[in-house]
Amino acid sequence: xxxxxxxxxxxxxxxxxxxxxxxxxxxxxxxxxxxxxxxxxxxxxxxxxxxxxxxxxxxxxxxxxxxxxxxxxxxxxxxxxxxxxxxxxxxxxxxxxxxxxxxxxxxxxxxxxxxxxxxxxxxxxxxxxxxxxxxxxxxxxxxxxxxxxxxxxxxxxxxxxxxxxxxxxxxxxxxxxxxxxxxxxxxxxxxxxxxxxxxxxxxxxxxxxxxxxxxxxxxxxxxxxxxxxxxxxxxxxxxxxxxxxxxxxxxxxxxxxxxxxxxxxxxxxxx
Amino acid sequence: xxxxxxxxxxxxxxxxxxxxxxxxxxxxxxxxxxxxxxxxxxxxxxxxxxxxxxxxxxxxxxxxxxxxxxxxxxxxxxxxxxxxxxxxxxxxxxxxxxxxxxxxxxxxxxxxxxxxxxxxxxxxxxxxxxxxxxxxxxxxxxxxxxxxxxxxxxxxxxxxxxxxxxxxxxxxxxxxxxxxxxxxxxxxxxxxxxxxxxxxxxxxxxxxxxxxxxxxxxxxxxxxxxxxxxxxxxxxxxxxxxxxxxxxxxxxxxxxxxxxxxxxxxxxxxx
Numbered sequence: 001x002x003x004x005x006x007x008x009x010x011x012x013x014x015x016x017x018x019x020x021x022x023x024x025x026x027x028x029x030x031x032x033x034x035x036x037x038x039x040x041x042x043x044x045x046x047x048x049x050x051x052x053x054x055x056x057x058x059x060x061x062x063x064x065x066x067x068x069x070x071x072x073x074x075x076x077x078x079x080x081x082x083x084x085x086x087x088x089x090x091x092x093x094x095x096x097x098x099x100x101x102x103x104x105x106x107x108x109x110x111x112x113x114x115x116x117x118x119x120x121x122x123x124x125x126x127x128x129x130x131x132x133x134x135x136x137x138x139x140x141x142x143x144x145x146x147x148x149x150x151x152x153x154x155x156x157x158x159x160x161x162x163x164x165x166x167x168x169x170x171x172x173x174x175x176x177x178x179x180x181x182x183x184x185x186x187x188x189x190x191x192x193x194x195x196x197x198x199x200x201x202x203x204x205x206x207x208x209x210x211x212x213x214x215x216x217x218x219x220x221x222x223x224x225x226x227x228x229x230x231x232x233x234x235x236x237x238x239x240x241x242x243x244x245x246x247x248x249x250x251x252x253x254x255x256x257x258x259x260x261x262x263x264x265x266x267x268x269x270x271x
Numbered sequence: 272x273x274x275x276x277x278x279x280x281x282x283x284x285x286x287x288x289x290x291x292x293x294x295x296x297x298x299x300x301x302x303x304x305x306x307x308x309x310x311x312x313x314x315x316x317x318x319x320x321x322x323x324x325x326x327x328x329x330x331x332x333x334x335x336x337x338x339x340x341x342x343x344x345x346x347x348x349x350x351x352x353x354x355x356x357x358x359x360x361x362x363x364x365x366x367x368x369x370x371x372x373x374x375x376x377x378x379x380x381x382x383x384x385x386x387x388x389x390x391x392x393x394x395x396x397x398x399x400x401x402x403x404x405x406x407x408x409x410x411x412x413x414x415x416x417x418x419x420x421x422x423x424x425x426x427x428x429x430x431x432x433x434x435x436x437x438x439x440x441x442x443x444x445x446x447x448x449x450x451x452x453x454x455x456x457x458x459x460x461x462x463x464x465x466x467x468x469x470x471x472x473x474x475x476x477x478x479x480x481x482x483x484x485x486x487x488x489x490x491x492x493x494x495x496x497x498x499x500x501x502x503x504x505x506x507x508x509x510x511x512x513x514x515x516x517x518x519x520x521x522x523x524x525x526x527x528x529x530x531x532x533x534x535x536x537x538x539x540x541x542x
Contacts, residue, residue: 019297023293027367
C-alpha cells in the first residue's frame with residue numbers, strides 16, 4: 001500500500017497571503033494526520049492572474065486531485081474568476097465583510113492589500129523601533145535602556161530571551177529588553193542590581209535543563225557551559241531566584257514564541 | 272461636536288489570539304476611518320472564562336456601546352457562552368470547519384490551541400534555527416554562512432536588511448544572510464567578492480535617500496554617515512550595482528517587512 005498523497009492547499013491572496021495562510025492553518029489544524037502540501041499564490045490581484053491560478057487548480061483536478069483553495073481576495077471580479085475553479089474554495093473574508101457593511105452602514109472598500117501594508121505608518125514604525133530596541137539590548141548594552149523598556153526578560157543564556165523579545169517587537173511593537181543571568185547573579189541574595197528598580201517589568205524565562213544542554217551543545221560542544229551539570233545548576237538557581245522575588249515565569253521548553261508572547265501580554269493587562 | 276467614540280473590537284481566542292486578530296484586522300481594513308479600540312482576550316478556553324468575557328460585553332452594551340466580537344473559539348460549549356453576549360459575534364472558524372468535515376469525512380478536533388503551538392516541533396525548530404542564523408550573520412560573521420543561506424539581502428547600512436531577515440526567519444523559517452554594502456564595494460566594477468559565487472541568492476534592498484537620512488540621523492545625528500549627501504551617494508551607487516548585475520530589487524521606503532518577505536518568497540518560487 002502506498003502512502004496517501006498529500007492534498008494541495010492553495011493560499012491565494014491579492015497581497016502577502018499571511019492572513020489567508022494563517023486562517024487555513026488554523027482550520028486545518030483541526031484535521032491532524034492528513035498530509036498537506038501548501039502552495040502560495042500571493043499578489044493575485046487582477047483577473048488575469050486569478051485566471052492563471054484557476055487554471056493551475058483545473059490542472060490539478062484533471063490529474064484527479066481535489067485541492068483546497070483558501071482566499072482573502074475581496075474584489076468580486078477577481079474572486080469570481082477563482083471561484084470558477086473546480087475545487088472547494090474557502091472565501092474567507094466576504095461573509096464577514098457583508099455583516100460589517102450592515103454594521104457600519106456603508107460598503108466595504110474591497111481594495112487590494114490591507115493590514116500588512118503600511119496603512120498605519122505610525123504603528124509600523126513603532127514595530128521597527130521596538131525591533132531596533134530589542135537588538136540593541138540583545139548586544140548587552142541594554143542596562144541603561146531598562147527605563148524605556150515595556151518589559152525585561154530574565155533568564156540564563158539560551159533560555160529563549162532573544163526570540164521572544166524579537167517576536168514581541170516585530171509582531172506586537174512591544175519593547176522588550178533582556179537580562180542574561182550569570183553565575184555572579186546566583187551568588188547574591190537580592191535581585192541583580194540593574195533589575196532592582198524595575199521589578200514590575202520582569203518576566204522570568206525557564207527551560208528544561210536537558211533541552212538547554214542540547215541547545216548549548218550545538219553551539220559549544222563539550223564545553224563546561226554546555227554540560228548537563230552546568231545547565232541543571234543554572235536553571236535550578238534561576239528558578240529559585242524567580243521564586244524568591246515573585247517573578248512571573250514561563251517555560252520555553254514546549255511553548256512557542258507566539259504562546260509566550262501572548263501569555264506575557266495577557267499578564268501585563270492583568271498586572 | 273465631539274469626536275466619534277472608538278468602537279470596541281474584542282479579540283477572543285482559546286489560545287494566543289493571533290489568528291483572530293489577524294482576520295479582524297483584515298476585515299476592518301476595508302472600513303477605514305472608524306476609530307477602533309482593540310481589546311484582547313486570549314486563553315479564553317473554558318466556559319467560565321468565556322462567561323466573564325460575555326459579561327464584559329454586556330457591560331459595554333449597557334453603556335450604549337455596540338462592540339464587535341471576533342472569535343476563533345471552536346469548542347461549542349465555550350463558543351455558545353460567548354455568542355450569548357449582546358454583540359455582533361464573528362464566529363471565524365466554525366463555517367470553514369463544517370465544510371472541511373464534509374471534505375475529510377470526519378469530525379474536526381475542535382480542540383484548544385492550534386497552529387501557533389508547537390504541534391510541529393520540526394517546523395518550529397526550523398524557524399528558531401533560521402533566527403539564530405539571521406542573528407549570527409547580522410553580526411558580520413556571515414560570509415562563511417553564505418553557502419548555507421537560502422538568500423542574501425544586499426544593501427547599504429539601515430536599508431532594512433535586518434528586519435527583513437528576522438521576519439523571514441521568524442515567520443517563514445527562511446535562512447537569510449545580509450551583506451552590507453560599503454564604500455569599498457562601490458569602487459570596484461564587479462560584485463563584492465564574497466557575493467560573486469552566490470549570484471542566484473542575491474536580493475537588493477533600496478530606500479529613499481531622504482528616508483535613509485532620517486533613519487541614520489536618529490542613530491548618529493550630524494555625522495557624515497547620516498548626511499543627506501552621503502545617503503544619496505550610497506543609494507545611487509547601490510542601485511547602480513544592483514542594475515549592473517541584474518539583481519532583483521525591493522524598495523523598503525513604503526513596503527512593510529511582510530510585503531518585502533512575501534515578494535522575495537514569491538520571486539524565489541518563480542526563479
